[in-house]
Amino acid sequence: MKNTFYIFIVLMLFACGEERGKVSNDLPDILKKGKLSAVTLENSINYYSDDGDESGFDYNLAQNLADHLNLDLKIVVAKSVDEITEILYNGRADISLYKMPTTKMIKQNFIVTNVEALSNMVLIQPLSKKRAKYITDLVDKDIYVHKNSKYHKRLMHLNEEIGGGINIKFVADTLGVEDIIYAVSKGKIPFTVADNDVAELCKKYFTNIDINLAISVVLPKAWVVRRDAPQLDSAVNEWYANLHKTSYLNRMQKKYLEKSNYFDSFSIAVPRGKISSYDELFKANAKIIGWDWRLLAAISYHESRFDPNVVSSNGAVGLMQLMRRTAANYGLNDSTIFIPAENVKVATKYIAYLNTKFEYITDVDERIKFVLASYNCGYGHIIDAIRLAKKYDANPNIWERNVAKYFALLSDADYYNDEIVKLGYFRANHTLRFVKQVLETYKSYLGK
Template sequence: MIKLPFLHISLLALATVPLACGSNKAASGETDGNVPDTLHAATLYGPTSYFSYRGQTMGFDYENVKRFAEDENLVLDLKVAPSLNALLKMLENGEIELAAYPIPIIEEYNKVVRHCGYKEITWQVLVQPHNKERISDVTGLVGKDVYVESDSKYYYRLKNLDQELGGGINIVTITKDSLITEDLIRMVDRGEIPLTVVDSDIAELNKSYYPRLDIGMKISLDQFSSWAVRNDLDSLASKINNWEKRHDNSQMLREIYKKYFEISKSSAPYENPVEALGVKIKKGKRISNYDATFRRHAKIPGYDWRLLASIGFNESSFNNDTVSWAGAKGLMQLMPATAKTVGVEPEELVNPERCIFAAASLLKKLDLALAEKVPDPDERQRFVVAAYNCGLGHIYDAIALAEKYGLDSKRWIGNVSEAALMKSRPKYYNDKVVKNGYFRGRETVDFVDKVFSVYDFFIKHTQ
């Protein structure tokens, strides 16, 4: 079974994170057998390792290396490398002591690093709908269409499996720039393609978004990986191993694991939001119990109150008790730190009046920040809603990519929305114009579509 799943994606960036008091020492090794007071580490951007979400730094590896530094009273100097090879080169050159990222446990890497800490086990799995036609054995792939990214490890595994079975698997390759493995998983969920293959950690993460999927059929051998230090840093490796084995870490580790891999991240409603609303709202009737509050606070950004209501519906289905996997709270699903930037304390987010006020204030703040880049006020609303969902930095990045790659940077649909999707691929989140790393663009593009779909519905059915 998977012990600690990770996703191997990277991006070029630098980030320094001070976490505890201590004197700085060079990252040149441990000649005295002691762990340095400053821990120089690096990781990679990715949907579980290290990323920015709604303006907050998050990630499974990030949270664990931060906890290790805090527990051991170390200052954490954390950098983000552009690729796995660059990360290993940083270790080899003495720029860092720790690669806080799952390094494959293979002979090639064992020559230059010492693995330590959590050992994860992953394998490739078939992603399929959970129904009575479920494939339970690899022989069931004969005669089936399986979609994978071209020239990927999944493609080569399927080619080998096809040879082992004597042929018959129809391997369909995808090459579109803005389409990635996670998109293929989504397409299986929607019935647009029948099957795909991914690593078990990617599958488990995405099942938290698409709970109707079946990811139980294994099609490869186990793959092992863990964090790593330089070969000469025995003391640091031992310290990490001992920290991992401590009893009081097990529950915390389980909670972090659950946060990233088990708690549902599918937005409500699961199906088409307009269809879900259509049976609940009659023409001329109120949208929610909070209509008056939406009307009052929509004056802050100068938006139609029904757009503000649509954001609230898509965020929480008007449920003020909602708390997301990432810690967003209340009817409008604001991160506590974000709420504070508009003068609302985290504990106030359970109050619908204050939560809607905070959301409206944030929309105004985002609108002002985007006014120069997107002059048309109606078009800018889509950009603002996108930034509300993912954070302003990712939208600035998408605008920069659109400008660089010949898209209209002042138009959302088919232009900056496409650039947002591109930011899920290393080629683009490694681009020099990108400042905020990996971004699960599909989530935000879908959010904007849903918000404006529901908004149009509200306009037709209310005054």
Template sequence: MKKILFLFSIIILSCQTNTNTDKGADKNAEKFSRDLDKIKESGVLKALTVYSGTTYFLYKGRPMGFEYELLERLAEDLDVELEMIVAKDENRLIELLQDGEGDLLAYGYTITESRKKRINFTTPLYLSHQVLIQRKPESWRRMKLHEIKDYLVTNPIELIGDTISVKRNSSYASRVENLSNELGGKIFIDTLKGTLSTDKIIKKVADGDIKYTIADENIAFINSSYYPILDIGTSLSLSQRIGWAVRKRDTQLLATVNQWLENAKKTTDYHVIYNKYFKNKRLYKKRVKSDFYSINENKISPYDAMIKKNAALINWDWRLLASVTYQESQFQPQSNSWAGASGLMQIMPATARELGVTDPYNPEQSLKAGAIYLDQMMKSHENITDSIQRIKFALGSYNSGLYHVKDAQKLAEKQGLDPLVWDNNVELALLDLSFPEHYNKSFIKYGYVRGEEPFNYVRDIFKRYDHYRQFIEFK
């Protein structure tokens, strides 16, 4: 059975001043190691990344991203859980990897000689090249093509004496320095904070806040679909390899990830994922326009205000209640289940009547009833002192029924497990209640339960809650 570890604690890595550079080997590069054997022993793969509109983000309550989707599949194949660890400052990624904050640097990192002195890169995920991002004239739609071309920089040599805005220590900054040398003329660098995502920097060009920046062509392409005023046609580099990275000493992990990537890149699935994030202009524009896109707003759903109100009534983090709501209906108030449950919180008809619900499809009524029922389940497990474990018991009861959970507690105790701990104890007993040799025991009063449902239900809610806590502020 796959080892389950609920990842309740989230590490949002602070934005500190980075004293390291990408120039040369780091003296402390070898001070930490956590190779594949230790990762499997712990049951968790820790992936270091950053927020961006292609790498890792939240959209309509669901975590998404090119790196995120690949990492999910990698973790599943390794039979471990995935923990996403977000660095607020891109400049600190290598330092954080070397300090042991993550196992795998999973971000579209350009493979360079200076970086290879500090970390080991995986086999490339794809090739790209760097392009200049610049703004077309305001009246470009009324201009002829040659007039637009005359306005734009079309040859890198035209950049001599001008300024390009890029992040410190990025491959883009290195490219500007190399261009200056190659062209025999100075191109100045406007250094931007490492906390700014490439998407945000590109938006600054579109808004006219900065004149030029540089990005990988695939990222520039998908962003230009939303900002048609941008020109991305001037290449500044040859093709470059883009990869992930591990620590120098973690050779088992490197070999395994390399083999996995080689196999993955041969599949249709890999190319579908790539196209979703780097080629599909329609989906990208839809995301960017949405209020429920974490890059834009601190929102999860159209029902956030109602969720906050009802979460406060039962002293829950509203983001946890939002995760429950997504699990139940994906924020679709007209949802119906095969079992007869309906509405945002999928309340069963009998429960709805008890709680005074007159319209199960009314979001306000459904959320209030769901919160009240969850609170009832919490009170039914008052003997569980650990607050997180108690919430998990309440969620399991909400999903499968209180008395099935009580049966599972009895079975857990008979099996030598702790009846007051959900993780790896009562949840396992619930799984056993799917089999006649267990649910037919004399002390089991309520018989068969499809234990996999509450087992996965609680796990999925907390995993999603972890994502919500990374993207969405509690306010």
């Protein structure tokens, strides 16, 4: 209740500010700027980054809207629903492409568009005969969610409704909702909570979970715009009505709501006999750096799915997704970079170089995490995170809950504006997931 009250006060203060002559930011102003700024949360349905490629059902709709209006699209990623409201009010975004619950407070402070859906929250639990069937079955149970998230708030209200007893536990902000659901499917935690649409998508990939216990009523949710943007609202509604006359919505629903490449890296089926057609390359090169060859294979799987011809939207190439500039430093050109043997050879040399940068980390398993992160996003961002870890008395030689914590905070202005941060803003979610999933895949390849 405290957080809800705080947000209510924030909204009222902003509303008062608008009445005192706040500059409008409606469609004519947006068209003049040539850019539509959209705020969202990162998840498998709304928006996510896959090896630099921006994806997601709502992201693609927003891109279609921006193209329709002849605008560039800028994505602002928030950490919570509360932060979305603040970002919209302070003018850092024009529209929320994360569908907001259309509560009385939301309707009072925003214009609700026609881009809407129905949703409720459900419990995620292991599929078993002993699963919880009623809300009261959750007494004395541990349910894991992000602190101060809408799921946390719903569980607090639920505790009030049933007289207490639900043990609310918190997970790291670096984990996505899907990561937490995956942890339930792997038996690492007993329960979590998610929106039913995310839960239904996850269920298609994590088949050993149960999502049948609703813990909230069904409510409409929708894209919203600022109250000073009625023309933008009209333009969105007109565009959306016309979109229904095409096949675009159906195509996006099949692509993102019936299945999603977001989950490609979660469940790894280890082939019998060999992992890939390039196992001998991985074996030969891994010896050079003293790594298990299956770790190189795991990197290749997550970087390219073992496709030697793939080129990402940010220009990474081949089996190991080398950047052309890095490859050129090791003698490759635009043709030879695609040759699997050359691509893996240079990637291994680059890994060896990164390994020397972290030689002072004596725990080899820890050092590998730093090397993997640097390989994925660049050495400089990891050094920025290490500087922050040192400043705030975290252990600069430990990844989890130490350097990884401050790496995630490189998207927070209070941290990336620090003078010790040399490369500035960085959204770390993809790299954090990359490190975690490469190591999980490696363990799968080992048969652990």
